[in-house]
Amino acid sequence: MTFELLATDGAARRGRLTTGHGVVDTPVFMPVGTRAAVKSLSPDDLRDAGSQIVLANTYHLLLRPGHELIQELGGLHRFMAWDRAILTDSGGFQVWSLSKLRKVSEEGVEFRSPIDGAMHFLSPELSVAIQHALGADIVHPLDECLAYPATREATERSLELTLRWAQRSRAEHRRGPAAQALFGIVQGGSHADLRIRAAHETVALGFDGYAIGGMAVGEPKPAMYDLTERVAEILPADRPRYLMGVGKPDDLVEAVARGVDMFDCVLPTRNARNGQCFTPDGPLVIKHARYAREAAPIEDGCPCYACRRFSRAYLRHLFMAGELLVYRLLSLHNVTFFLRLMADMREAVASGAFGPFRTRFSARYAVSSVDVSLDPISEVD
Amino acid sequence: MTFELLATDGAARRGRLTTGHGVVDTPVFMPVGTRAAVKSLSPDDLRDAGSQIVLANTYHLLLRPGHELIQELGGLHRFMAWDRAILTDSGGFQVWSLSKLRKVSEEGVEFRSPIDGAMHFLSPELSVAIQHALGADIVHPLDECLAYPATREATERSLELTLRWAQRSRAEHRRGPAAQALFGIVQGGSHADLRIRAAHETVALGFDGYAIGGMAVGEPKPAMYDLTERVAEILPADRPRYLMGVGKPDDLVEAVARGVDMFDCVLPTRNARNGQCFTPDGPLVIKHARYAREAAPIEDGCPCYACRRFSRAYLRHLFMAGELLVYRLLSLHNVTFFLRLMADMREAVASGAFGPFRTRFSARYAVSSVDVSLDPISEVD
Numbered sequence: 001m002t003f004e005l006l007a008t009d010g011a012a013r014r015g016r017l018t019t020g021h022g023v024v025d026t027p028v029f030m031p032v033g034t035r036a037a038v039k040s041l042s043p044d045d046l047r048d049a050g051s052q053i054v055l056a057n058t059y060h061l062l063l064r065p066g067h068e069l070i071q072e073l074g075g076l077h078r079f080m081a082w083d084r085a086i087l088t089d090s091g092g093f094q095v096w097s098l099s100k101l102r103k104v105s106e107e108g109v110e111f112r113s114p115i116d117g118a119m120h121f122l123s124p125e126l127s128v129a130i131q132h133a134l135g136a137d138i139v140h141p142l143d144e145c146l147a148y149p150a151t152r153e154a155t156e157r158s159l160e161l162t163l164r165w166a167q168r169s170r171a172e173h174r175r176g177p178a179a180q181a182l183f184g185i186v187q188g189g190s191h192a193d194l195r196i197r198a199a200h201e202t203v204a205l206g207f208d209g210y211a212i213g214g215m216a217v218g219e220p221k222p223a224m225y226d227l228t229e230r231v232a233e234i235l236p237a238d239r240p241r242y243l244m245g246v247g248k249p250d251d252l253v254e255a256v257a258r259g260v261d262m263f264d265c266v267l268p269t270r271n272a273r274n275g276q277c278f279t280p281d282g283p284l285v286i287k288h289a290r291y292a293r294e295a296a297p298i299e300d301g302c303p304c305y306a307c308r309r310f311s312r313a314y315l316r317h318l319f320m321a322g323e324l325l326v327y328r329l330l331s332l333h334n335v336t337f338f339l340r341l342m343a344d345m346r347e348a349v350a351s352g353a354f355g356p357f358r359t360r361f362s363a364r365y366a367v368s369s370v371d372v373s374l375d376p377i378s379e380v381d
Numbered sequence: 382m383t384f385e386l387l388a389t390d391g392a393a394r395r396g397r398l399t400t401g402h403g404v405v406d407t408p409v410f411m412p413v414g415t416r417a418a419v420k421s422l423s424p425d426d427l428r429d430a431g432s433q434i435v436l437a438n439t440y441h442l443l444l445r446p447g448h449e450l451i452q453e454l455g456g457l458h459r460f461m462a463w464d465r466a467i468l469t470d471s472g473g474f475q476v477w478s479l480s481k482l483r484k485v486s487e488e489g490v491e492f493r494s495p496i497d498g499a500m501h502f503l504s505p506e507l508s509v510a511i512q513h514a515l516g517a518d519i520v521h522p523l524d525e526c527l528a529y530p531a532t533r534e535a536t537e538r539s540l541e542l543t544l545r546w547a548q549r550s551r552a553e554h555r556r557g558p559a560a561q562a563l564f565g566i567v568q569g570g571s572h573a574d575l576r577i578r579a580a581h582e583t584v585a586l587g588f589d590g591y592a593i594g595g596m597a598v599g600e601p602k603p604a605m606y607d608l609t610e611r612v613a614e615i616l617p618a619d620r621p622r623y624l625m626g627v628g629k630p631d632d633l634v635e636a637v638a639r640g641v642d643m644f645d646c647v648l649p650t651r652n653a654r655n656g657q658c659f660t661p662d663g664p665l666v667i668k669h670a671r672y673a674r675e676a677a678p679i680e681d682g683c684p685c686y687a688c689r690r691f692s693r694a695y696l697r698h699l700f701m702a703g704e705l706l707v708y709r710l711l712s713l714h715n716v717t718f719f720l721r722l723m724a725d726m727r728e729a730v731a732s733g734a735f736g737p738f739r740t741r742f743s744a745r746y747a748v749s750s751v752d753v754s755l756d757p758i759s760e761v762d
Contacts, residue, residue, distance in 0.1 A: 036698065040705040043690070065673070065698045073676055073694055081690040292446070295454055309424070309462040313454055317417065317446045324421040324708055 001137065001181035001208055003240050007350045011232065011259040014349040017240055019085040019137040020179040021077060022052060026240060026261040027345050029252065029338045030055045030087060031269065035064065036080040039269045040328040041335065043082045049304065049332060050339040053085035053137075055264045058130055059094035062120070063113050067133040075135030087264075088136035089244070090127045090169075090185075093213070096145040104144060106161070124168040132176040140211060141169030143185045148218035155189035159198045162187045166205055181208035183242060186231055190219045195227050199234040209240040212260070216246050225254055232259035248372050249278060249341055253361055256345050257354070268334035271372070273327050275319050278337040280361075282368020286330065291316045304336035305329070382518065382562035382589055384621050388731045392613065392640040395730040398621055400466040400518040401560040402458060403433060407621060407642040408726050410633065410719045411436045411468060412650065416445065417461040420650045421709040422716065424463045430685065430713060431720040434466035434518075436645045439511055440475035443501070444494050448514040456516030468645075469517035470625070471508045471550075471566075474594070477526040485525060487542070505549040513557040521592060522550030524566045529599035536570035540579045543568045547586055562589035564623060567612055571600045576608050580615040590621040593641070597627050606635055613640035629753050630659060630722055631746060634739055637726050649715035652753070654708050656700050659718040661742075663749020667711065672697045685717035686710070 108123030184207035188195035348357035489504030565588035569576035729738035
């Protein structure tokens with residue numbers, strides 16, 4: 001994998017990743033293909049929306065259908081019929097957020113499967129080996145995620161474990177196929193000096209790119225922006241930077257302004273399933289009675305299939321009736337919206353107009369009164 | 382609407398309907414777009430599967446979102462973004478099967494909405510007027526459906542009411558747009574002489590086509606085949622014949638052999654959502670462990686998107702994980718299978734080879750041990 005930095009505008013960056021499965025233009029948003037599928041969307045839907053890379057969750061695939069099965073069937077790309085790039089996480093975040101019973105030791109983490117109650121063990125070596133078996137283009141070392149807030153002591157102990165695991169992961173990765181890239185993950189909770197220390201020590205180990213983990217877990221938004229900015233300043237300019245699990249459209253713009261290149265979040269697909277549609281004028285909730293007779297599409301000028309073919313009135317009808325088609329159509333729109341926002345940012349950075357873009361976007365996006373929060377998890381994603 | 386009979390082979394017929402929304406080659410299977418959407422499929426999916434016509438349910442659209450709203454938004458074709466032909470039923474069957482509280486009088490039928498408990502009244506005139514407002518290409522008169530079994534007396538009383546309603550519907554229809562066709566519905570329960578009487582009297586009234594209603598409601602299969610054959614013999618050769626709500630692949634072949642031209646059934650989409658996939662070797666149940674590592678598609682040589690792109694192993698994984706994408710993929714496959722079966726029958730009739738086709742199909746299709754029944758209604762369709 002190679003990364004070229006094509007342009008900068010302030011801290012904002014326009015870049016290009018070249019992977020074994022095609023080019024990825026950055027800043028990029030990665031739709032989340034939790035269990036080898038982006039919920040309700042087909043690979044062709046993702047391609048039509050402009051996606052060059054998707055994320056898949058090691059934790060979920062390990063539990064079902066298992067990485068050996070996927071490897072036997074030719075790897076994750078063939079399994080899910082997606083020939084563009086795939087990034088996998090290490091499984092650490094889901095062990096932390098989804099497995100009720102888990103036990104962390106120096107060796108790794110033991111956890112109970114929520115599917116069948118079986119005990120599983122994940123070590124840094126095993127996590128990397130699983131990601132190699134899946135054949136992801138970008139893989140991650142096992143890390144420990146702490147709940148917010150955490151004491152300084154707990155955070156320090158945790159980030160040191162994450163750093164030792166990062167070293168072991170790097171060693172395991174060197175035994176794998178050369179085509180796969182390994183990113184380091186910067187932890188450090190909400191303590192600025194620990195974040196800075198984690199950034200320096202992760203960079204010292206040396207990785208193909210750098211993820212910022214453990215963000216958007218409950219800390220105030222200004223803290224997230226500030227920590228992101230301070231970590232990004234430390235990361236090497238010639239490597240991609242990935243802010244894990246973020247975020248809302250305004251978060252994406254603010255993080256790009258601070259030098260982040262890559263993002264992922266279940267927001268566009270999960271909130272679509274609850275009827276929330278993103279637009280440049282802020283989100284709208286399709287079930288509102290005011291859309292019952294509206295012939296207009298969700299977003300004027302949006303090139304997605306939902307907007308080209310259907311009225312708000314029809315989509316509202318499908319949503320009220322619980323018709324399965326609507327989940328796909330709204331997901332398609334939201335993913336298209338997120339990917340167009342990234343394309344607009346890339347163009348703004350390339351033309352040196354990111355500042356005015358950011359101002360214009362924020363002013364217009366803020367008009368909506370709809371509360372955007374990540375909807376509660378109703379299904380695993 | 383015009384109907385041309387292009388070829389016959391025994392009682393089997395190859396024909397062509399020309400509607401205000403394109404040509405419909407018969408024998409034809411109509412996917413069911415219950416509430417202005419064929420469950421989980423988009424209009425483009427239906428077009429890719431080869432569909433020239435879909436059915437929509439007057440009863441469901443009357444209750445939600447209402448025919449006035451659909452008319453205000455330009456009619457059903459524009460509302461659901463489907464520019465090919467649409468056939469609507471009268472609502473009678475759903476009043477009978479879905480509304481717990483209903484009261485039939487000479488004037489019409491009063492029933493309670495299962496959505497909000499509101500009382501509604503449907504008369505023959507209103508049913509036709511609603512279907513005109515929707516803008517369907519083929520509409521139907523309100524009819525009464527009887528449960529099986531029913532006494533001779535009850536059946537006779539009921540079919541006489543249906544015939545009086547058919548006359549009123551025809552009168553109302555003549556006040557509507559000329560582009561819409563009105564089919565008559567032959568009732569008569571499982572009493573052969575009453576079926577024959579109903580067929581003669583419906584034909585005497587004169588309609589653009591003839592539906593055979595109240596079949597596949599519990600009567601033995603030989604009785605259904607026999608009654609269909611005897612009714613079809615009476616219907617005029619120059620008008621299309623439609624066997625309502627049928628059916629399974631082998632039923633389609635047997636009914637075409639008896640002179641039927643049109644069919645509809647929720648089977649391909651409803652059973653898809655329960656993991657049942659139709660193939661020339663009979664249906665298969667995707668969740669079976671034997672498919673866990675199968676790289677083959679559902680059906681070799683099937684041109685549908687699910688078969689061109691995905692393995693049985695991947696589809697099984699999606700089904701076991703409850704991923705929304707799988708409902709669309711299996712529905713797409715099943716609808717494609719039904720439409721290809723009809724295309725094969727059209728070709729067999731046109732080339733005078735329907736007999737051998739029927740023998741070959743039955744022998745091969747019967748090998749599966751999977752029980753095909755219409756799965757219970759989990760949602761309204």
